[in-house]
Structure formats: C-alpha cells, structure tokens
Amino acid sequence: MxxxxxxxxxxxxxxxxxxxFNPKIESKPVVVLTNNDGCVVARSNEAKALGIGxxxxxxxxxxxxxxxxxxxxxxxxxxxxxxSGRVMETLSTFTPAMEVYSIDEAFLNLGGIDGSxxxxxxxxxxxxxxxxxxxxxxxxARTKTLAKIANHIAKKSPRYDGVLDLTDALDVGQVxxxxxxxxxxxxxxxxxxxxxxAGINTALDLSRADVEWIKNCFGVIGVRTVYELRGECxxxxxxxxPARKSIxxxxxxxxxxxxxxxxxxAAAGYAARAGERLREQGLxxxxxxxxxxxxxxxxxxxxxxxxxxxxxxxxxxxxxxRAARGSIEKLYRKNCRFKKCGVVLLGLVPExxxxxxxxxxxxxxxxxxxxxxxDTINAKVSTPLRWAAEGLCQSxxxxxxxxxxxxxxxxxxxxxxx
DNA sequence: TCTGGGGTCCTAGGACCC
DNA sequence: TCTGGGGTCCTAGGACCC
Numbered sequence: 344m345x346x347x348x349x350x351x352x353x354x355x356x357x358x359x360x361x362x363x364f365n366p367k368i369e370s371k372p373v374v375v376l377t378n379n380d381g382c383v384v385a386r387s388n389e390a391k392a393l394g395i396g397x398x399x400x401x402x403x404x405x406x407x408x409x410x411x412x413x414x415x416x417x418x419x420x421x422x423x424x425x426x427s428g429r430v431m432e433t434l435s436t437f438t439p440a441m442e443v444y445s446i447d448e449a450f451l452n453l454g455g456i457d458g459s460x461x462x463x464x465x466x467x468x469x470x471x472x473x474x475x476x477x478x479x480x481x482x483x484a485r486t487k488t489l490a491k492i493a494n495h496i497a498k499k500s501p502r503y504d505g506v507l508d509l510t511d512a513l514d515v516g517q518v519x520x521x522x523x524x525x526x527x528x529x530x531x532x533x534x535x536x537x538x539x540x541a542g543i544n545t546a547l548d549l550s551r552a553d554v555e556w557i558k559n560c561f562g563v564i565g566v567r568t569v570y571e572l573r574g575e576c577x578x579x580x581x582x583x584x585p586a587r588k589s590i591x592x593x594x595x596x597x598x599x600x601x602x603x604x605x606x607x608x609a610a611a612g613y614a615a616r617a618g619e620r621l622r623e624q625g626l627x628x629x630x631x632x633x634x635x636x637x638x639x640x641x642x643x644x645x646x647x648x649x650x651x652x653x654x655x656x657x658x659x660x661x662x663x664x665r666a667a668r669g670s671i672e673k674l675y676r677k678n679c680r681f682k683k684c685g686v687v688l689l690g691l692v693p694e695x696x697x698x699x700x701x702x703x704x705x706x707x708x709x710x711x712x713x714x715x716x717x718d719t720i721n722a723k724v725s726t727p728l729r730w731a732a733e734g735l736c737q738s739x740x741x742x743x744x745x746x747x748x749x750x751x752x753x754x755x756x757x758x759x760x761x
Numbered sequence: 762t763c764t765g766g767g768g769t770c771c772t773a774g775g776a777c778c779c
Numbered sequence: 780t781c782t783g784g785g786g787t788c789c790t791a792g793g794a795c796c797c
Contacts, residue, residue: 377765384765400764418765445797531795562771564795591767640764685766741765769796778786 346576347483347510349451349464350490351434351471354478354498356447357385360426361416363476364750364758373414376401379595379741380417417743425751429475437467442581450487452580464506484509487578488571491528492519492546519547519572529568534561546572586691587624592617593634593685596739600681606635607671608734613686614667615730618660621688622718627656627697629690631663633670638682649673655700656692659710660717663688664732725753 353359357375362368372389376382382398393411395404401415408415427446435441440452456463464481471479482493489509496518497507509515525535527546537560543549550572557565567577592613600606610633621628630653636646649670653662667686699707721727748756 379763379765381764398765402763405763448797529795533794562794564771587768589768593766595765638764683765767797770794772791772793774790776787776789778788779784 345485346580347453347456347460347485348487348490348580349453349460349467349481349483350444350487350494351449351451351467351479351481352494352498353430353447354480355385355387356427356477357416357418357423358387358390359477360419360423361414361747362387363426364422364747368414371414372411373416374408375416375418376745377418378743379597380744381595384418415745417746419747419749421749421752422747426475426477430471430477430479433471433474434467437463437470440580440582442584450490450580452582453483459508460510461506461508464508465504468505479505481506482509483507485574486571486576488528488568489515489574492522492526495522495526515574516547516550519550520545522546524549527568527572529564534565537561586693587626588689588691590617590620590626590628590688590691591685592620593683593687594741595683596681597742598739599638600739601679603671603675605734605739606675606681606684607668608732608737609739610667610671610684610686611664611730611732612734612737613684614663615660615733617686617688618658618663618714619718619721621658621691622694622714625694626691627658627694628663628688629653629656629692630688631666631670632687632689633667633674633684634687635671635674635681635684637679645676645679647674652690655703655705655707656690656694656697658694659705659714660730661710661713662705664730668732725755 358373361373361375370389371387372393373387374383374390374395375385377384380401382400383395383404384398386395386397390413393407393413395407407413423446431443431449434449434451438451438453442450444450453460453463460483464483468479468481471477480494480498482490482495482497484490484493493507493509497503497505509518512518522545524530524538524544524546527549530538530549538549543552549569552569554566554569557569571577594613596609600609614631630650632648632650634646634648637644651666651670653666657663717728750756750758
C-alpha cells in the first residue's frame with residue numbers, strides 16, 4: 344500500500360497568532376517584523392494585497408504602512424512557540440505518526456484512515472480552529488512534495504475551503520500545470536533560473552524532465568524532486584527526529600557595537616543561551632565557533648570566525664562563556680562597527696556519553712550541579728538569572744518596539760475580558 | 762539612517778593513507 | 780625523462796527550507 348501524507352500549515356502563522364488575542368485586527372492589513380524590527384516576516388492576506396513583499400526591509404514600506412493603516416508588530420517568539428505547541432498537540436490526536444516540520448507545519452501519515460480523506464482533513468481543520476483559534480490549510484497526497492503543492496493550492500483557491508486531496512484527483516498533471524516551478528518544494532531561486540532557461544516553467548514540466556539532465560544540473564536532490572512529483576515517494580515521514588547537529592544563537596545588534604567589551608558581553612550572552620539549549624536537549628558540544636561581522640551592505644565588510652575545540656565535550660556555561668570571550672579577543676578589530684555576532688555549537692553528543700579526558704582536571708560534578716541549579720531556578724522565575732559576563736546595561740540589544748504581551752506564558756500578561 | 766535567525770543536506774576538492 | 784591508483788575523511792561553500 345502506498346503512503347498518504349497530509350501537510351498541515353498554519354495560514355500566515357505569526358499574524359494569525361496576533362489576531363487570536365486581538366480580534367480588532369481581524370480584517371485589517373497586518374504584518375509581523377523580524378528581530379530588531381528589520382524586515383517583514385509575516386503578512387495577512389490584506390497586507391499581501393497591498394503589495395508588501397515577504398522579507399522586505401520595514402523602512403522601505405514605511406509609507407505603505409502609514410498610508411493604509413497597516414497594523415505592525417514586532418516578533419513575539421514566546422507567544423508563537425507556545426501557540427505552535429498547542430497546534431501540534433491538537434494534530435497529534437488525529438494520527439499516531441506525525442512529523443513536526445517547522446514552527447507552523449506538520450506532516451501527518453494518513454495511511455490507515457478509512458473513508459474520505461478530504462472529510463478527515465476538514466475535521467482536522469475545524470478542530471485546530473476551535474481549540475487554538477488558528478486557521479490552517481491542508482494538502483493531502485502520496486508524496487511530501489505533492490502534499491506541499493496540494494497545500495499551496497488549498498490555501499490560495501477559496502473553492503477548496505482550505506483542504507485539497509490529490510490522492511483521488513483524476514488528473515494530477517492538470518493540477519501541476521497550474522503550479523509555477525518556483526513554487527515546488529526544493530526549487531529555490533538558483534534552480535528556478537536554470538530551469539526556466541531550459542524551458543521548464545511549471546511543476547508539470549519538471550515532473551516530465553529528463554532525469555539524467557536533472558542529475559547533472561541539480562544533483563540527487565533534483566532527481567528526488569522529479570520522482571516525488573511523479574508520485575514516487577523519496578522522503579519518508581521523520582517521526583523520530585534525528586539528533587541535532589548544531590546549535591546557533593546569533594542576533595543583529597540594535598545599534599552598531601564598537602568596543603571589545605560590549606562585543607564580549609554579547610558573545611557571552613549568546614553562549615549562555617546556547618548552553619541552556621544544549622542542556623535542555625541533553626547534549627554537550629565538542630567545539631564552539633564564534634563569528635562577528637560588520638554590515639552586509641557596506642564595502643570592505645569584515646567577517647571572521649574563530650573556533651575553540653574542547654578537550655572534553657561540555658555543556659557548562661562557564662566554559663562556553665570563557666571560550667567565547669577568548670574568541671572575541673582574536674576576532675576584534677578597532678574602528679569596526681560590528682552589526683552582529685553569533686555562537687555556533689558543533690560536534691554535539693549526548694551528555695551521558697561524554698568521553699572523559701585522561702588529563703581533565705575540571706570538577707565536572709560541581710559544574711553539573713551548578714548548571715542544574717541555575718536551570719531549575721530559571722524555569723520557575725519570570726526574570727531569569729544572568730551571568731555577570733553578559734553585562735548589565737546591554738545597550739546593543741535588538742529593539743522590539745511593537746511587541747505584544749506573553750498572553751499564554753506569563754500570568755501577569757493574561758488577557759483581560761472587560 | 763534603518764536590511765532576521767536557525768537549520769539541513771550535498772558536493773567538490775584537498776589531505777592523507779596504503 | 781620517467782612520477783599510480785584507489786580509498787577515506789574532513790571541510791568549505793552552495794543551495795535550500797521555514
């Protein structure tokens with residue numbers, strides 16, 4: 344029996360989260376901005392209709408915001424992550440086999456479902472709406488790539504009412520002919536240019552392309568995409584997500600940073616966040632890379648990285664911060680206006696399988712107790728403990744001028760009904 | 762003047778080994 | 780003047796995803 348995938352995708356996810364707690368903006372144009380209020384990262388349908396593009400810098404569309412009274416929000420990741428958890432929990436009641444693909448998307452295996460798959464999809468859609476307040480679209484097909492396409496069409500064409508099942512479509516080719524090749528999952532900007540140059544303009548064209556030629560130009564990933572469009576499954580459901588291979592914490596600065604001490608504070612803060620994530624996931628890092636950069640948009644950009652390998656894989660924040668500060672000393676340059684830095688943890692291994700070093704003189708037991716104490720306290724308080732190396736004033740912090748409250752994760756921010 | 766953050770996989774090429 | 784061949788491992792960079 345062949346597979347059946349459903350792709351459930353929240354519509355305009357960040358915008359929809361804001362609307363759940365602010366019904367007044369229901370039919371207005373709404374956008375959510377990235378960190379530092381830099382770029383547009385989510386748009387309501389009304390905002391899309393105004394021609395506001397995905398990823399455009401906010402300052403470029405400022406007059407559109409003003410002219411059309413667009414509701415503009417800073418990112419509120421705490422809220423979005425919590426709402427995402429609610430959606431995923433709801434979806435998990437509909438199938439035992441589910442893959443959380445991103446903050447707002449999940450693949451479900453609907454292999455064993457009797458009766459109409461479209462009806463089942465509509466039930467999922469109604470339930471998510473009722474339990475979380477969020478609208479979703481659902482695409483159903485025999486491969487993930489086709490489910491993505493079905494989802495895309497379900498979202499765009501009102502006549503499907505948010506659910507499209509391609510498994511019983513009489514002519515999938517007819518559907519694929521309506522889909523521009525750049526909308527296919529796995530086809531990005533570079534591939535689109537090459538494909539169009541070769542006369543391949545639609546998903547249907549791509550599904551009929553010569554596999555040898557595809558292999559030469561786009562490698563095995565391209566070949567898999569072609570087979571998936573033909574209905575041959577190349578990507579299984581990953582319901583047991585493989586262990587993480589890296590952890591990155593990086594941020595743009597709210598204002599350019601020029602002093603070494605401030606750069607060290609920022610790097611220390613990111614190392615501390617990265618350490619928290621390591622311990623959350625029960626991992627330890629074999630190496631830490633720090634990178635710094637000036638603006639991408641100036642000539643003579645300075646970008647550089649420095650890596651420290653740990654003798655013994657660690658998830659001790661003290662050790663990560665010490666290494667990060669050392670890296671900044673190597674990377675710092677006078678008269679540079681740094682716009683961003685970041686910490687990357689690599690060589691991740693489960694913390695309970697760390698190979699200890701023969702000449703390791705660190706008191707591992709003590710550091711584990713300290714980290715556990717800090718994590719336990721921070722799980723309970725609304726103002727977490729911070730490391731002195733992170734600095735007190737942090738004037739370089741990114742700006743979130745229009746952020747909403749933590750409606751679902753802080754008692755103090757609970758919405759009030761008048 | 763303002764331009765995000767966090768991931769994955771694949772490939773080519775170099776280092777190194779026998 | 781002649782100067783192998785094949786394998787593995789690692790890394791950097793490209794491309795893509797949300």
